[in-house]
Amino acid sequence: MKNPEYALIVAGGKGTRMGSALPKQFIAIDGLPILMHTINAFYAYSSTIQVILVLPQEDFSTWTSLCERHHFNRPVVLQQGGATRFQSVKRGLAKIEGDGLVAIHDGVRPLVSATVIDQSFRIAEKENSAVAAVNLKESIREVQQGGTKALDRTKFKLIQTPQTFKVALIKRAYEMEEDLQLTDDASVAERGGHSITLFEGSYDNIKVTTPEDLVFAEAYLQSQKTAKPA
Numbered sequence: 222m223k224n225p226e227y228a229l230i231v232a233g234g235k236g237t238r239m240g241s242a243l244p245k246q247f248i249a250i251d252g253l254p255i256l257m258h259t260i261n262a263f264y265a266y267s268s269t270i271q272v273i274l275v276l277p278q279e280d281f282s283t284w285t286s287l288c289e290r291h292h293f294n295r296p297v298v299l300q301q302g303g304a305t306r307f308q309s310v311k312r313g314l315a316k317i318e319g320d321g322l323v324a325i326h327d328g329v330r331p332l333v334s335a336t337v338i339d340q341s342f343r344i345a346e347k348e349n350s351a352v353a354a355v356n357l358k359e360s361i362r363e364v365q366q367g368g369t370k371a372l373d374r375t376k377f378k379l380i381q382t383p384q385t386f387k388v389a390l391i392k393r394a395y396e397m398e399e400d401l402q403l404t405d406d407a408s409v410a411e412r413g414g415h416s417i418t419l420f421e422g423s424y425d426n427i428k429v430t431t432p433e434d435l436v437f438a439e440a441y442l443q444s445q446k447t448a449k450p451a
């Protein structure tokens with residue numbers, strides 16, 4: 222029998238770098254809040270996926286009214302977020318009973334494809350973990366005291382979400398004390414003693430972080446519409 226599959230979508234952040242009064246996960250692109258695009262992407266992958274949505278408690282009412290306004294009725298289990306991404310993920314994981322696979326995904330990565338999600342579950346089933354990553358397109362330099370030094374970019378990967386794990390493994394890893402230097406789930410699992418399997422993510426799976434990301438996301442969704450045959 223297939224392992225139960227969960228999507229843990231974290232949207233408990235403040236969006237400081239976006240600088241918008243409306244939390245960035247609620248900003249509309251192509252007429253729909255970013256977070257709804259993200260949830261739709263997981264339901265496009267599977268109609269039986271169980272979605273856990275982490276939001277700041279003060280935003281629960283905004284979410285409910287946006288759902289009413291957009292007639293959005295995808296089932297989600299709501300959970301209150303924490304002060305950091307680590308704490309929000311940990312709270313979300315607590316909503317999962319029993320074993321299975323969980324894809325942890327940033328609520329503000331609305332352009333993730335069903336193919337990437339599918340790959341993450343298939344690989345995690347075999348390897349225990351599956352973390353989306355892409356190659357660097359630009360050169361990088363390390364900032365050092367008194368200057369900078371060129372680095373070999375082929376030795377680095379840009380890490381995205383989904384980051385998918387066996388539930389028991391990632392829950393155990395999240396029992397560790399929080400370390401602010403660990404900025405993603407793969408780092409937490411690695412600290413817990415697990416090796417990490419990367420797979421090819423996608424350049425369009427951007428994390429909406431600063432205002433120009435909204436321009437890209439809007440244009441991307443428009444281009445998908447025109448690309449579809451009539």
Ligand SMILES: Nc1ccn([C@@H]2O[C@H](COP(=O)(O)OP(=O)(O)OP(=O)(O)O)[C@@H](O)[C@H]2O)c(=O)n1
Pocket residue numbers: 231232233234235236237238239246275302303304305306307309310326327328329330428429430
């Ligand atoms: N306490 C937090 C902080 C972040 N996140 C989520 O983690 C994802 C990645 O974080 P990031 O892009 O850094 O979002 P923010 O923390 O909202 O942005 P900023 O750092 O600019 O404030 C986002 O979906 C964000 O909502 C979360 O669930 N809980």
Ligand SMILES: C[C@](O)(CO)[C@H](O)COP(=O)(O)O
Pocket residue numbers: 306327380381382404405406428
């Ligand atoms: C998890 C993540 O999306 C991987 O790239 C990223 O680390 C989250 O963003 P943050 O700015 O570190 O919160």
